[in-house]
Structures are given as structure tokens and as C-alpha cells.
Amino acid sequence: MPELADRDEEWPVVRSEDLHRDDWVVALRADWLQRPGHPDDQPFKRLVLEHPGAVVIVAVDDQQRVFCLWQYRHPAGRRFVELPAGLLDVAGEDPLEAARRELREEAGLEASDWTALTTTYSSPGISGELLHYFVARGLSAADRDDFVAEHEEAEMQTGWVPAADLLAAAVDGALGDAHTVIALLMAQARGLLEV
Structure with missing residues (x-):
């Protein structure tokens, strides 16, 4: 069983595109990710809402x-x-x-x-x-x-x-x-x- 705790991990982003960005503190972008260790797989898209917390x-x-x-x-x-x-x-x-x-x-x-x-x-x-x-x-x-x-x-x-x-x-x-x-x-x- 994996450790019962969250851990930091970054998957490669092969492309990123802003969908909305203005002078407010929140923005929306699309990232295309590559699964680590699978360079032949097609990148897949994920939406990311940028937020300052x-x-x-x-x-x-x-x-x-x-x-x-x-x-x-x-x-x-x-x-x-x-x-x-x-x-x-x-x-x-x-x-x-x-x-x-x-x-x-x-x-x-x-x-x-x-x-x-x-x-x-x-x-x-x-x-x-x-x-x-x-x-x-x-x-x-x-x-x-x-x-x-x-x-x-x-x-x-x-x-x-x-x-x-x-x-x-x-x-x-x-x-x-x-x-x-x-x-x-x-x-x-x-x-x-x-x-």
C-alpha cells in the first residue's frame, strides 16, 4: 500500500494555452500533459483554473x-x-x-x-x-x-x-x-x- 499522505509530483506539460486571462487574480488555461514514462502516448488535455488561494x-x-x-x-x-x-x-x-x-x-x-x-x-x-x-x-x-x-x-x-x-x-x-x-x-x- 502506498504511504497514506499526499506527495508533490509534476507531470510534463507539452503545451499550454490561455483560455481566459484578464486583470483579475483568477485565470483559465488548458494544459496538454504527457504521462511520465510513456513518450509514445498521445498528450491529453486538462483545464486549469489558476487561483491565488x-x-x-x-x-x-x-x-x-x-x-x-x-x-x-x-x-x-x-x-x-x-x-x-x-x-x-x-x-x-x-x-x-x-x-x-x-x-x-x-x-x-x-x-x-x-x-x-x-x-x-x-x-x-x-x-x-x-x-x-x-x-x-x-x-x-x-x-x-x-x-x-x-x-x-x-x-x-x-x-x-x-x-x-x-x-x-x-x-x-x-x-x-x-x-x-x-x-x-x-x-x-x-x-x-x-x-
């Missing part, structure tokens, strides 16, 4: 409530219950610093205690997007800096939800945002979310 924050107050967002997501055609999150769209920014920034911008909060939960790939069959998950405690009100909510974020609702209720909704399948579910279950599994 993101952070997700489980912000827990002293009453064991979690700060949540209710936000519309056009590709899915749904309003999701989510946690504060955001792109690593500042060049060279450390994921923890991005998490601090996103918590200020989306929740108007800062935290004195941060715990890294895990890092996962969102959908490795199409993207190298890495998600960094954190638990934030010791919360207090913070200035949102120069953040201005626009587009879908302008319609976003926010509120505090008891951790037990939020976890129950995740386990019952009422929450469909994978990052919210992963963050909550990891926080509970690591003993960082009391229910």
Missing part, C-alpha cells in the same frame, strides 16, 4: 457563537451561510495576515488569539487553489480600514450563530459551502469549538 476564519466569541455571513453566490445560484473568508490577492501576503485583513473587512473584528487549523486544496482536479483555515478568538471591534462592500458583498447579511446550531446545520446538510463545513468540523475535531 484563500483564507477562511472561524471567529468564535466568549459565548461560543460563530460569526457568519449570508452571501449570494452567482455560479451556484444560492445564498450561502459562510464564514469570513477572502482571497490571497495581495502579493506576498502571509495567509495569517490575509485572515486578519479579511476578518476586519468582512466582520469589523480583530482577534488576539489565532490558531491555524489546516490547509486544503479546494478542487485539485481543476485548480491548485489552497485554502488556509483559522480559528480566531479574543475578538473585539475593529475599523474596517478602507473596505467598501460592493456587488454581492453589498447585500451580505451578518450575524452570530451558536456553535452547536452551526455544527448541527453542517452535519444535517443544511450548509452547502464546503469551506464552512470543513472549517467547522476541523475546529470541532481539534477541540477548538465547544458545543
Whole structure:
């Protein structure tokens, strides 16, 4: 049996073509791969969504409530219950610093205690997007800096939800945002979310 751990591996790319690229941080390209050790095989095409990565924050107050967002997501055609999150769209920014920034911008909060939960790939069959998950405690009100909510974020609702209720909704399948579910279950599994 192979080792029970992911490992880095690169297959040869014989050709690459941009399908969409603009001034936003996400792009789509097609790569043609060659199976290692099989030079006579025809190269095969795979789509790659380039993504800078993101952070997700489980912000827990002293009453064991979690700060949540209710936000519309056009590709899915749904309003999701989510946690504060955001792109690593500042060049060279450390994921923890991005998490601090996103918590200020989306929740108007800062935290004195941060715990890294895990890092996962969102959908490795199409993207190298890495998600960094954190638990934030010791919360207090913070200035949102120069953040201005626009587009879908302008319609976003926010509120505090008891951790037990939020976890129950995740386990019952009422929450469909994978990052919210992963963050909550990891926080509970690591003993960082009391229910």
C-alpha cells in the first residue's frame, strides 16, 4: 500500500494555452500533459483554473457563537451561510495576515488569539487553489480600514450563530459551502469549538 499522505509530483506539460486571462487574480488555461514514462502516448488535455488561494476564519466569541455571513453566490445560484473568508490577492501576503485583513473587512473584528487549523486544496482536479483555515478568538471591534462592500458583498447579511446550531446545520446538510463545513468540523475535531 502506498504511504497514506499526499506527495508533490509534476507531470510534463507539452503545451499550454490561455483560455481566459484578464486583470483579475483568477485565470483559465488548458494544459496538454504527457504521462511520465510513456513518450509514445498521445498528450491529453486538462483545464486549469489558476487561483491565488484563500483564507477562511472561524471567529468564535466568549459565548461560543460563530460569526457568519449570508452571501449570494452567482455560479451556484444560492445564498450561502459562510464564514469570513477572502482571497490571497495581495502579493506576498502571509495567509495569517490575509485572515486578519479579511476578518476586519468582512466582520469589523480583530482577534488576539489565532490558531491555524489546516490547509486544503479546494478542487485539485481543476485548480491548485489552497485554502488556509483559522480559528480566531479574543475578538473585539475593529475599523474596517478602507473596505467598501460592493456587488454581492453589498447585500451580505451578518450575524452570530451558536456553535452547536452551526455544527448541527453542517452535519444535517443544511450548509452547502464546503469551506464552512470543513472549517467547522476541523475546529470541532481539534477541540477548538465547544458545543
